[in-house]
Amino acid sequence: MSKQPVVDISPPQPASGWSAATSSWLPAVILLLVTIVLWEAAVRIFSISSFIVPAPSEIARSLVAQWDTLAQATMITAGEILFGFLVSVMVGIALALVIVRFDWLGRALYPLVVLFQNVPKVALAPIFILWFGYGLAPKIGLILVIAFFPVTLSMLAGMQSVDRSLLALMNSVGASPTQILFRIRVPHSLPSLMAGTKIAATLSVIGAIVGEFAGASDGLGYVIQFASTQLDTALVFAALLLVSVLGIAFYYAAEILERLVVPWAPKFSHA
Template sequence: MSTTIQDLGAMTPKPRKRFEVPYAWIALVLLVSAWQLACVVFEIGAYLLPAPTAIAKDLMENWRYFMPHIGMTAAEVLIGFLASIAVGLPVAILITFSRVLDRALYPLIVGSQVVPKVAIAPVMLAWFGFGMTPKVAIIITVAFFPVVINSVVGLRSATPQMIYLARSMGASTAQIFWRFRLPQALPSILAGVKMASVLAVIGAVVAEFVGADAGLGYVILSASSTFDVTRQFSAILLLSVLGLLFFWATEWIERRAIPWHVSARNAEH
């Protein structure tokens, strides 16, 4: 009986996946347990620090109240996050390929980050009025910076020798960009996108603090007026989960877009 190479490959035992201790989950369980224990032992009032069980009870009993606010904040974050990429990436490309724009825009972009976003939020509200537009504008001002900075660093990482070799082989500027600069810059670009996904949530909360009638930031603000600290912690927990979901989504895209890069390979192990 003859055995083919495919049969041998099927018969070869595959290496078992190594078990990894979930240190993060263990640390989270210990932290929440210590939090709960401290609230019980020291009889800390809910107006100061609600116990995790009280927060969980509030989320389960009032989930219908939270759902529209979660949807509103998630929509703001998603639109603002995508808009920050749509704004930041072209700006980074222009800065990379134009020395004039590099000297004119790059210092202004860096300097704009020292301006507190809470201070310019009322200005955005005066310019664009109430609604989704001022919130998206505020999220863009918060989230586009890491996209621009990391994209510029990535696009400039192509070595001169590689560019000279491509030009000597007759490659045009567009071909050099699509086949050399952009693939090499993808790890840096996606790193900036991951940072932007987290900052977009912060920008949404800032926008909702200034002017909103829905959203998790609005829930925190309205709960603070009635000293409902448990409701505030519930909204903060939901915001944290929302930020993690956006971050994990960008990580998933990163693993699919650059499976050859060391960051994507390490994430799978």
């Protein structure tokens, strides 16, 4: 047979580098700056009291003045989020594997998992404080119950969407259920799992803050609560800003992880 000329038919890469990055980010940056300027102007023009709505400049001042406290609180909260997130992902994956591999157990577990998902988990925070005290444990517990579900669900969806004829191929060479699970279903589920992991990263931030609200002596959630009782609204906003930065950081960390784990997965562009 004549050799087929191998033609590179990979899709054209999107334009990369700084110019492309700035042009895609520029609208968002401009809008943000305009909002900050309008906010500052509105607070000054209408002389709004700083404990109702602090001006951006005042938030920045508070951020600098209280930097040591805030930095320490950020580290504590970041540690809780990271630890809680990792536990959630591991438990979420383990649960999905058990549900898929052991049919009977799966049929017992899955409805309960869905049922549990409908419990308002924020309401569990006081109970976790009661059980586990004021330390790290109740925060991890709360993050876990909030964040494991999207991981389990997305991995299950990924594992169950394997093409039937691929399974037929595997069966035709006598593949065992375990082989099909680890050589086909698990890798096939990774793109979907990574999507669930990104959701879990965001939920982990919420879990940590709620955990700290319910009872803590440190962390950004504690700072927010403490500052609001002192009517130090500028500090509340400064802490909120750092919570948002943490959220974004964890989200993008999950996205980088996704690119490393599933470089072959189809991507959609944000542009």
